[in-house]
Amino acid sequence: MNWMAWTIPTAGFFSTIIAILTAMTIWELKSPSVERKGFLPITTSRGDRLFIGLLSSAYIHLAYLAITDATLWIATIISVIWMVIVMRWG
Known part of the structure; x- marks a missing residue:
């Protein structure tokens, strides 16, 4: 390794x-899990929402890196909040 x-x-x-x-x-x-419709434009299960949340969190980090040189902890906090929103209401 x-x-x-x-x-x-x-x-x-x-x-x-x-x-x-x-x-x-x-x-x-x-x-x-039971599929349900939240604010996302598709019917999703918990696994779908997890995947969407993780993928969009990666994009949040990439966009943050493109915009600023500040510490990534800010992007991480934004991503955690986003994951909670997607998992709860997505």
């Missing part, structure tokens, strides 16, 4: 994604 630049933030990021996917899998097995 010498070719990979593993830093604490990188390891934390991937560990968090793995933890989220594991928790969502257990939640889905315990309580299967």
